[in-house]
Amino acid sequence: MTPKSALNKYFGYDSFRPGQEEIINAILEEFNVLAVLPTGAGKSLCYQIPALLKEHFSIVISPLISLMKDQVDALNKNERIAAFINSSLDYSSSVKVLNEISQNKIKLLYVSPERLGNNIFVDNISALKPEYVFVDEAHCISEWGHSFRPSYMRIVDFCNQIGIEKISAFTATAVPEVRKDIIEMLDFKRPKIFISGFERDNLHLNVIATKQKKEKTLSIIKHSEMPAIIYCATRKQTEEISNFLAMKGIEAPFYHAGLTAETRQILQNDFFSDHIKCITATNAFGMGIDKSDIRTIIHASMPGSVENYYQEIGRAGRDQKQSKTYMLFDSKDTDLQEFLAMQTMPTKEEIFVIYNAVYDFAGIATGSISDRLVHVDEKFKTFLRRIKVNQTKFESGIRFLKNNDYLQYKHGYENRPHVKTVLSSGDFKKFILSTHKIIFKDLLAMILRNSGNNLFNSFVSIDLEGISSELAIDAETLEFHLDELNKIGILDYEKPPNAPTIRLLKPREKTESLGIDFKSLEKKWQYLLSKIEKMNEFVRSTDCRMNFVLAYFGEVNPNYKCGKCDNCLGLDHSLAQTDEYVEEIIIQTIHEFGGSIKDKDLVKLLAGKAKHPEIIKTNNYGVCRHFSKKEIENFVSKVMSKKLINDVNGRLAVSDKGMDEFILHVKDTKRISANVKIDEDLKYLNALREVRAAASKKFTQKPEQICNDEVLMQIAKAKPDTPSKILSISGFTRIMFNKAGEDFLEAIIELNKAKVIIQKSTDNKIPDTIKLTYDLVKKKYSLEDIASLTKLPEAVVSMQIESIIEYFPDTDISNLFKKSELELISTELSKGLTELKEIKEVLPSFVSYGKIRIALAKHKKSN
Ligand code: ADP
Ligand code: MG
Numbered sequence: 001m002t003p004k005s006a007l008n009k010y011f012g013y014d015s016f017r018p019g020q021e022e023i024i025n026a027i028l029e030e031f032n033v034l035a036v037l038p039t040g041a042g043k044s045l046c047y048q049i050p051a052l053l054k055e056h057f058s059i060v061i062s063p064l065i066s067l068m069k070d071q072v073d074a075l076n077k078n079e080r081i082a083a084f085i086n087s088s089l090d091y092s093s094s095v096k097v098l099n100e101i102s103q104n105k106i107k108l109l110y111v112s113p114e115r116l117g118n119n120i121f122v123d124n125i126s127a128l129k130p131e132y133v134f135v136d137e138a139h140c141i142s143e144w145g146h147s148f149r150p151s152y153m154r155i156v157d158f159c160n161q162i163g164i165e166k167i168s169a170f171t172a173t174a175v176p177e178v179r180k181d182i183i184e185m186l187d188f189k190r191p192k193i194f195i196s197g198f199e200r201d202n203l204h205l206n207v208i209a210t211k212q213k214k215e216k217t218l219s220i221i222k223h224s225e226m227p228a229i230i231y232c233a234t235r236k237q238t239e240e241i242s243n244f245l246a247m248k249g250i251e252a253p254f255y256h257a258g259l260t261a262e263t264r265q266i267l268q269n270d271f272f273s274d275h276i277k278c279i280t281a282t283n284a285f286g287m288g289i290d291k292s293d294i295r296t297i298i299h300a301s302m303p304g305s306v307e308n309y310y311q312e313i314g315r316a317g318r319d320q321k322q323s324k325t326y327m328l329f330d331s332k333d334t335d336l337q338e339f340l341a342m343q344t345m346p347t348k349e350e351i352f353v354i355y356n357a358v359y360d361f362a363g364i365a366t367g368s369i370s371d372r373l374v375h376v377d378e379k380f381k382t383f384l385r386r387i388k389v390n391q392t393k394f395e396s397g398i399r400f401l402k403n404n405d406y407l408q409y410k411h412g413y414e415n416r417p418h419v420k421t422v423l424s425s426g427d428f429k430k431f432i433l434s435t436h437k438i439i440f441k442d443l444l445a446m447i448l449r450n451s452g453n454n455l456f457n458s459f460v461s462i463d464l465e466g467i468s469s470e471l472a473i474d475a476e477t478l479e480f481h482l483d484e485l486n487k488i489g490i491l492d493y494e495k496p497p498n499a500p501t502i503r504l505l506k507p508r509e510k511t512e513s514l515g516i517d518f519k520s521l522e523k524k525w526q527y528l529l530s531k532i533e534k535m536n537e538f539v540r541s542t543d544c545r546m547n548f549v550l551a552y553f554g555e556v557n558p559n560y561k562c563g564k565c566d567n568c569l570g571l572d573h574s575l576a577q578t579d580e581y582v583e584e585i586i587i588q589t590i591h592e593f594g595g596s597i598k599d600k601d602l603v604k605l606l607a608g609k610a611k612h613p614e615i616i617k618t619n620n621y622g623v624c625r626h627f628s629k630k631e632i633e634n635f636v637s638k639v640m641s642k643k644l645i646n647d648v649n650g651r652l653a654v655s656d657k658g659m660d661e662f663i664l665h666v667k668d669t670k671r672i673s674a675n676v677k678i679d680e681d682l683k684y685l686n687a688l689r690e691v692r693a694a695a696s697k698k699f700t701q702k703p704e705q706i707c708n709d710e711v712l713m714q715i716a717k718a719k720p721d722t723p724s725k726i727l728s729i730s731g732f733t734r735i736m737f738n739k740a741g742e743d744f745l746e747a748i749i750e751l752n753k754a755k756v757i758i759q760k761s762t763d764n765k766i767p768d769t770i771k772l773t774y775d776l777v778k779k780k781y782s783l784e785d786i787a788s789l790t791k792l793p794e795a796v797v798s799m800q801i802e803s804i805i806e807y808f809p810d811t812d813i814s815n816l817f818k819k820s821e822l823e824l825i826s827t828e829l830s831k832g833l834t835e836l837k838e839i840k841e842v843l844p845s846f847v848s849y850g851k852i853r854i855a856l857a858k859h860k861k862s863n
Contacts (some may be wrong), residue, residue, distance in 0.1 A: 003028075005679040006049045009074070017042050019196040024049050027132070032188035033168040034138070034179065036195040036554070044071060047134040051108045052081070057101050058132040059125070060110045063140055063149055068110045073110060084110035085121070087801040091469025094121075101128050113140075113151040116158040118466060119450060126162035133159055136184065138169035142181035144527075156187050165189055174553035175307050176197060177527070195554045202317045204324045205545040205565040207538075211330050211584055212662075213237075213300050214244040220326055221250060225295035226277035229314050233301035233336055235282060242280040266772075269789060275779045283308060292319040298326045302333035304340060305531035306538060306552045329539050331623050341528040346397040348518055350389070352511040354397035357387055358407070359508045369507040371420070371459060374439075377499040398502065404516050408503040415496035416460035419447060419482070423490065425456055427436060431490060439481055442471055444490070459503075524726060544568050548661055556696060582635045587644055587654055587662045589620045596651040603632050680755075684716035687747045695740040707736045721749050773800045780815035783850060798850030802857040809861040813854055821847050825855040834860075 003024045007013050016024075023035045023046040037043050051058035062068050075082035083106050100106045109130070117120050133155070135141070139148040153816045159167055169182050174195060183191050210216045217230060230252060232238045238254035245252045253276060255267045264284075270276045270289055279285065283303070294316045303309040309327070317323030346354065361383050362374045374380070384394055402409045432444050446467055451460040468478045479495075486493040534552065541548050546562035561568050589605060590597055597605070604610040607629060608622025615621065624632050636652070638854045639645050644658035654662075689703075692712065696703045711731040720726040726741060727734070747786055776786045783801075787794045805811050814822060824843055833839045839852050 001053055003049050003053070004446060006052050006407065007045070010048070010052055014657045016045075019194055020046055023194050025817045026192045026194070027168050029164075030166055031168075031192040032166070032183075032186070034182055034188070034191060034193045034612050035168070035170050036174050036179065036193070037170075037172060037197050039172045040480070041172075041197045043136070043172075047136075047168060047170065048075065048108060051132060051134070054107070054131040056103070056129055056131040057106050057136060059110055060134045060136060061113055061116070061152075061155060062110055062136040063113060063152075064137070065112060068112070072110055081106060082108040082110065085115060086110075086112040091466070098124050098128070102488060108720070113149060113154065116151070116154045118463060120466070122158060122161050127798050130162065130164060131166065133164050133167045135167065135169040135182075137171060138182045138186075139171040139173035139175075139178045141185045142178040144175060144181060153185065156185060159186075167363050174555075176552070176554060177556065177804075193554070198316060198550055198553050198555050199546060199562075200317070201546075201562065201564075201651040202320050202322050203313060203564070204322065204547070205313070205549075205562070206324065206326045207329055207545070207566060208326060209329050209539075211588065213328050213330065214241055216268050216328050217241055217249055217298055217300055218245060218250070220296075220298055221245065221252070221278060224324060227271065227274065227291070228278045228292050228296035228298065228317065229285065229294060230278065230280045230300055231285075231303070232280060232282055233340065237300060238280045238282055245278075245280070250278065251276060252278040252280045255279055255283040255285045257282065262772075266776075266789060270779060273785070275781070283312060286312065286315050289314075290318070293321070294318070295321075296325070297323075298328065300328050301326060301336060302329050302539060304337045304528075304534055304535065306534050306549060307479065307531075309535065309538070310549050310553075325540070331668070334536055337532045337535070338529065340534065341391075343523075344392050344396055345521070345525055345528070346393045346400065348521070350393055351397050351400060351516070351521075352514075353387070353389060354394055355401060355406070355511060356665070357384060357389060358398075358502055358504070360587050362504070364504070364508050366508050366510060369504055373494065373497065374502040374504070375497050375499045376502060376815070377497075380499075392617055394800075400521060401516075404518060405505060406514075406516075407505050409500065410503075411500050412415070415498075415501055416461040417464055417482070417496050418494040419455070420459040420492040421490060422492065423456075425453065428456070428490075439471070439473070440485065440490075441681055443478075443481055444485070445468065447491075459492070477861075542567055564849070566827075576610055582627075582632075583639050583642075583644065584662055585623055586622055586636060586639050587658050589618065590645060590652055590654050591659075591662075592619055596653040598650065599636060599652050602636065602652060603629060681713075681716045684719060684748065684751055687751055688712050688744055691740055691743045691747050695743065699739055702738075706739050707732070711736070714747075715744060719752065721745060721752060770800045770803060773797055774804050777801060777804060777811060777813070780812075782818075783816040783848075783854070786816075794848060794850040798848075798853045801854050805854070805857045805861055809858075811858075813858050816854060817851055821851055822855065825852055826859075829855065829859045 001009070003021060004016075007016065019037060020042055021034055026033045027047065027050040033046075035043060035046055047058070048061065051060075058702070062071075065086050068086065072082045072084050081098075083100065085094045085097055097109070097489065101109060111121075135152075135155060138152075141152040141155070142148065155167075161167070167186050167188070169186060171178070171182070179193065183193075202224070208216060220229060221230075229240060230238075233253075235256040235258050238256050242254035253267060253270075255264060257264075259267075267279065268285075271279050280300075297313045297316045299309070300314070303312065313325040316325055359375060361380055362370055362372070364370055379393070384391070389397075398407070398409050401407050423431065428444070428448070432441055432448075435441060446478060447460075447462060448455060450462070454460050464475055464478060468475045471478070473481075482491065482493045484490040495597065538545070538548055538552075544561045545565035545567055547560045550557060550560065555821050563569075570576070585606065586602070589602065593602075593605075601610065601615060605615045605618060605621055606624040607627070608620070608625040610616060626634075627635075636645075639850070640647070640652075640659075642657075643650050643655055644661065646655045647653075677695065689712065692703050693705050695701075695706045699706065708731075711729065714729050714731065717727065718725070720729065723737070723745065726732060726745060727737060731770055772790055773786055774790075776789060781789070783794060783797060787797050790797060792800075800815070801811075801813070805813070817825075824847060825839065828839050828842055834856070836849065836852055836856065838854070840847070840849060843852070
């Protein structure tokens with residue numbers, strides 16, 4: 001059979017997809033293939049077909065039990081040719097599968113990596129002579145990958161044990177380091193790498209240099225198709241941009257990991273269901289997002305790596321329609337990314353603190369060690385907080401100590417039960433022979449067989465499931481016996497905890513004498529920096545942007561041009577942008593510098609060559625250091641010739657035109673918030689004037705004599721509500737107080753009250769429990785959707801909406817219903833029916849009580 005006919009026979013497909021046939025042939029030619037193809041490209045077929053073509057069976061190592069089952073079921077549709085062995089299978093079923101293999105019935109055996117450590121399993125498999133070993137989701141092998149799994153490290157030992165060299169690996173992760181790790185860790189002897197399918201030909205990539213991130217975002221959003229995601233580097237930036245856009249009338253709520261889980265859930269739903277068209281988010285947004293019609297992605301800051309960037313823009317245009325992406329870049333973004341990277345990197349000193357923290361928490365003195373596990377539970381975390389070690393740094397610090405063999409660190413899910421014995425090997429065997437309990441004999445013999453002499457030196461992990469099925473007892477009984485052996489001092493039995501655990505491997509040392517190799521720390525740091533540098537290169541590149549990304553991922557197409565990115569479209573676009581960018585900087589710098597600056601100082605400032613402390617501390621110091629002095633001078637004269645700045649007595653100043661074009665929006669925002677404040681002050685001033693007018697009548701004095709306008713304005717601004725406060729306002733005298741003071745205070749207190757009531761009536765009148773429902777109604781969700789989002793029964797939601805209508809009779813309820821439902825109910829209501837039950841009886845049964853209740857409430861309010 002040929003690969004092509006296998007494709008037809010087993011899968012019913014007519015033709016291969018790009019890459020598949022080449023990969024299959026290379027596997028058949030016994031190369032060690034590493035195939036890097038995006039998710040959904042069809043990697044499974046690439047190993048399934050070679051396996052099906054061979055006489056013996058092949059092994060597929062795959063990390064996800066659920067996926068395993070799906071694949072096996074799909075393969076077995078016509079005839080049983082595939083099987084899996086993992087922790088969900090009991091012992092006798094595994095034996096059955098092994099039998100089927102020995103009868104040559106099974107071609108593909110899926111196993112989880114955890115199985116590979118089981119000696120019995122390895123012996124059995126090796127006797128059955130498998131053809132190939134295939135490693136799916138192979139990025140799990142690399143610590144640089146996202147889903148690193150320690151058990152993947154066992155694969156190469158496993159292959160050596162069973163004597164197989166025909167290993168191939170598959171992943172969708174195209175990061176160069178991960179590729180390198182896979183090839184090294186799997187010890188590929190005849191490697192052949194295939195990378196393809198990463199091009200996204202409907203994405204238009206653009207990079208724009210600007211310091212005006214908010215304003216630029218606004219102008220792009222105004223001219224772009226929705227839905228859109230605006231990615232920001234920090235939580236703070238999401239809030240700033242979101243607020244700025246809101247002020248300009250564009251709704252783009254912010255989303256980041258600091259929000260509650262419910263809020264995030266609702267925002268996600270809003271975005272998916274098109275209730276909001278645009279969202280401002282950190283990279284926390286989008287994990288597992290599958291919205292196919294996203295048209296625009298804006299990066300308000302440069303991301304920290306090409307892979308993050310590509311993953312994020314990759315969320316646009318999944319429906320294959322043309323979509324645009326923009327990255328706004330400012331030289332400061334590089335610093336920001338370095339800062340963010342630094343947050344995840346503990347320093348040498350911080351590692352010492354973490355080292356001491358672990359031993360202190362376990363109560364271990366210098367020179368000592370304990371072989372008990374340290375649990376990284378809430379108590380431990382509280383301890384860390386007290387000594388001010390942040391969680392991210394702790395985790396990377398621990399990983400570092402682990403890599404230097406000071407300790408073992410296991411996540412909760414990796415924890416297994418451990419046993420150890422304090423008996424000598426002779427005593428242990430004596431006990432096995434002499435005990436009357438058969439179960440103890442079997443159990444201890446089995447543990448000894450699986451772990452060998454290690455049992456006498458240290459804790460060894462045991463496979464509860466394996467043992468319980470081999471001894472034909474259930475897990476609970478097994479644990480009971482282990483507990484007993486623990487009590488009588490034969491075994492030290494340690495149950496697996498849920499929290500991550502640390503096992504110390506060396507006695508405590510003074511930190512000065514720790515023989516740690518800090519080079520790897522440096523290596524990691526350099527790694528992160530190189531990622532950022534690559535991003536910088538991407539920004540500065542004048543070649544096709546898509547090609548840059550593809551080349552980065554190893555997909556080499558020398559003459560490729562996407563024809564859609566800013567660089568391919570040419571137009572001297574990037575150059576014009578640089579000019580505009582430097583112009584902005586020049587104008588802003590002068591503005592920030594207090595309105596004027598000597599031209600020589602400006603050039604030095606931008607070039608980063610000044611000595612004066614005043615200049616050095618300015619925001620833009622050194623931002624143009626990549627340009628020569630001559631170039632910067634040229635920029636300045638160009639800005640001057642555009643009349644954006646002018647020369648005032650030998651100093652450069654921003655002209656009115658410059659202010660309008662580049663600084664205006666800053667004034668704008670100030671004006672808006674100032675306006676609100678002034679409006680309010682005026683309200684107080686008017687009230688105070690009325691009081692003054694009354695006093696003026698009463699004392700037959702001119703208003704100015706009661707209290708002059710200037711002082712009155714001061715009072716309006718300060719809004720004092722006690723005699724001592726009003727008397728502390730400068731210019732307000734005792735005499736004034738005697739004439740009108742009490743009345744002024746009363747007026748102010750009244751207005752203060754009114755202010756609180758206004759706030760309450762717009763926000764807080766609705767009880768908190770109903771607030772969420774209210775928001776969802778406003779966003780025009782259906783009743784069913786609201787019920788599912790709030791996880792409340794429809795009946796309860798409908799009662800809440802009844803109350804909402806009570807508060808806000810104008811609430812638009814039409815979206816809660818399907819159109820036909822509302823029409824049906826309205827017809828009955830117009831006939832004068834007013835009882836819920838009556839109406840329900842005359843309507844078709846699909847119209848729920850909830851909906852009738854809402855329609856009725858609204859009907860009553862509007863009549
Ligand atoms: P990956 O592992 O690369 O994410 P899968 O192997 O799960 O992708 O394949 C994704 C889908 O593509 C599957 O439904 C598979 O049946 C289908 N597929 C794979 N190869 C072909 C082909 N040559 N023709 C048609 N469909 C294919
Ligand atoms: Mg797959």
